Amino acid sequence: MIVQKIFQRAVKATVAATFLATTMLSGTAHAGPTLDKINQRGTIKVGVGTTPGFFAPDSDGKWQGFFIDFGRALSIAVFGTPDKVEFTSSSPQQRLPALQSGEFDVLLSGVTVTATRAFKLGFHFGPTVFYDGQGILVRKDLGVTKAADLDGATIGAQSGTTGELNVADFFRKTGKNFTPVTIEDTGQFIDALESGRVDAITQDSSDLVGKRTQLKNPDDYVLLPERLSKEPLAPAIAGGDDRWLELVNWTVNATIQAEEWGITSANVDTFLDSDDPAIQRFLGEDPSFAQELGLDPKWAYNIIKTVGNYGEIYERNLKPLGWERGYNSLWTDGGLLYSPPFR
Incomplete structure (x- = not known):
């Protein structure tokens, strides 16, 4: 039985490597203007604010916080590493014009989703990551x-x-x-x-x-x-790049879905042998799903392993300030967080 599992794991790794090579080649062709710029530049430019727990530099000048972790998750989804992201503090007066002008690839600065910003200013919003008021x-x-x-x-x-x-x-x-x-x-x-x-x-x-x-x-x-x-806070991007929007969407959704399945940074490896086909797709053990998306088969696995699921991100950054989950709990716990299916 052990030999069989080792063989199966080796086969999966070989198939995943083949799929990864294919997706890397096919994904570049339809990356979209924002992802093209990001890949050429080698970093993601993220606009943030300065609120302890959400986004603030530590004593060494390294950015820490709830929204910062989602920026690092995006870096993992694009580059496979959390460090290819550049955070810049921007005031509420500056951040939206800066996004429009292309200074930022995404705003993770606590932007409220509104109809005016969507229709008049032409912004697209990712999933709500924090339900505020x-x-x-x-x-x-x-x-x-x-x-x-x-x-x-x-x-x-x-x-x-x-x-x-x-x-x-x-x-x-x-x-x-x-x-x-x-x-x-x-x-x-x-x-x-x-x-x-x-x-x-x-x-x-x-x-x-x-x-x-x-x-x-x-x-x-x-x-x-x-x-x-009601102040639903979500990632904001400039309109005109659907693929970048979807990458933002599913990066956030991955952290939420992982929490619902009980997958954490500490136990994610134990789920690699799961018999659940959905979890196999999610963690890249079945690489065909990632091929369809044009992503590294291990993109979601790497996010959870490195940054953690939504609950871990919340507990690490906001719990010390006295925040209770409330509406920011999973839908299964009476909250509003809900991820579409990974299929």
């Missing part, structure tokens, strides 16, 4: 427990984001008044709140959780329970 961070000494208590308050919102419209819509619906203060630089949010220039600041709750940790006295501030909007 706009929140309000307020000084505790104001004694408010809900957003409606902020009648007459001065609230800071960042220009160039969906936050300005969302907070205005909220106060209009509730019949309350507020004084908006537009803040250009996200770094000035903290100064505005600590100096008393504003009573509260509003932004995606994911960003506010990170900003709270940067305050001198985080316990003096509270994130109110309401969410003023």
Whole structure:
């Protein structure tokens, strides 16, 4: 039995190598303009933000975070290694024009999917990787427990984001008044709140959780329970390259599907002998699936082995900040994460 398994593994490896050579040749011909540029350049250019847990350089200057891990997963899908990716911080005002002009191949900066950005600006979006909502961070000494208590308050919102419209819509619906203060630089949010220039600041709750940790006295501030909007955050790319879009889509889906199957970076090798045909296709043991996609048969295996599944990415980067999974749980656990089938 052991000899038979070794023989089967050797045959699979030989077939996979043959398929890989074929897909590498066939894939180049229909790569698409973005992938052509990426392959010629040798790196993927990714626009990111600066929020602890999501994207931030460590003490050695190496980028770390939830969205950063998806950038590395893309590098693995394209190049077979996590290191051929270049992260550049870009403000909300700069990031969308930079994507349009070709400065970035993809934005992993917490971009909200909206109809205007899809139709008017011509962006394509990958799967939602984080279900967020706009929140309000307020000084505790104001004694408010809900957003409606902020009648007459001065609230800071960042220009160039969906936050300005969302907070205005909220106060209009509730019949309350507020004084908006537009803040250009996200770094000035903290100064505005600590100096008393504003009573509260509003932004995606994911960003506010990170900003709270940067305050001198985080316990003096509270994130109110309401969410003023739906903010599905997804990778964004410029329109006109369907193949690049699909590679982004299925790279994200691979991390979600792996979690659903219980495949982790630690145990992925134990699944190589799975009798499940879907898992065999997913991990490249059956290389015919990857041939149809024009990818390395081990692309999904390498992503999970190196970066981990969605749950691992979440736990590693966001759990330390106190984030619970909530809507970002698998659909089987009451959340919204759901991968289409790998077939």
